[in-house]
Amino acid sequence: ETTASDAKSATKKARRTGKFNKNAAGAVAAEHAYVTVGTQDHGPATGTQASKAKQVRYISTGLKEQSTKQIKALRALGIVPTTSVEKCTHLVAKNIARTEKFLVALAQGKTIVHEDWFQACIDANAILDESEYRIHDTENEERFGMDLYKSLDRARERPVFKDCVFYISPSTVPKLATLKTLTEAGGGKATALLQTGLGFLKEKIEKKMKSSQDMDLDHGDVSGADGSSSSGDEGGHREKKDETIAVVSCEEDRDMWQPILATGAKVYSHELIITGILTQTLDLSNTHALK
Structure with a gap:
């Protein structure tokens, strides 16, 4: 089996004898390649090790259709396409x-990389370190109030x-x-x-609020109307206390809100879920509450 040290020795020998060739150069280039599956912090691997490593399974969003030539070249490196976000690395x-693919991948803490990574891997004939090919999208980060790679770190620490x-509610879009796919990903x-279930939900919220308030009195903190605690929320993630209930609706279903609002709870727009994934925070304040 060829190792990185073998490749270096072969290259030095080739240079001394004047028989340096592309294969030797490729062996040295491969030494600087990184194989990562699911994370961006694995150590270096040689080209030989890369070929035996677990395959990189990718899915793309918002890109032009790849050429057959590019797909074939990527496959040769062990970078293969998949149609499932859940199965991709x-x-x-x-x-x-804000596509379903992107949001699910972010919620699950997948490795997210810029499209330039494809061609760079092909040119180097190796699977390169993804951290050198991060997406830099200041405009959308400012627009959504997020930092993509900080959000990914949070997602890997704890599902939002x-x-x-x-x-x-029935008329909510998406x-x-x-929305079920997105919430489950998170x-x-x-x-x-x-x-027909409004009465049951109203009763459930009331019981949960009472239970949460009793617990808060014991611990000296104050709960919001949705039953979530204002404590233990550092970094956007709540300390587990009890199941949190949130109602997501839209103007078309306003006639369903009264029993929920009567409990003192809020009704939220779909942004509670979508922006929640982007920022990796569950904001149960008035930010996404419907009036």
Whole structure:
């Protein structure tokens, strides 16, 4: 088996004998390649090691269709496409996007890399360190109030929607199926909010609020109307206390709000979920509350 030291020795010998060639150069280049699957902090690997490493499975969003030549070249390196965000190790894009693919990948802490990484890997004939090909999208980071790679770090530490249940009203856009996919990617749950279930949900919220308030009195902190605590929220993630309930709706379903609002709880727009994933914070204040 050829190692990095073997490659160096071969290159030095070739230079001394005047028989330096592209293969020797490629061996040295491979020494500086990195193989990463799911994270961006693995150590260096040789080209031989790269070929035996677990394959990189990528999915892209917002990019032009790849050429057959590029796909073939990437496959030869062990970089293969997939149609499933859940199964991918890498998401490739040119900027921050509010697509389902991008949001799911972010929520699950996948490796997110700029499209230039593709051609760079092909040119180097190796799987390169993704940290050199990060997406720099200041415009959208400012627009959404986020830092992409800080959000990824948070997602890897703890799912943003852990211990959360979202009740989604019928007319909400994106539809329940999409919001369910997003919330589950963030470690939460989502279910349909129906007229017939409003009474049950109202009662559930009231019980949860009372229970949470009793706990807060014991611990000396104050709970919000949604049953979440104002303590233990550093870095956008809540200290586990109890299941958090949030109602997500839209103007078209305003007639369903009264029983919820009567409890003192809030009704939120879909931005609670989408912006929550982008920033990796669950903002249960008035920011995304519907009036």
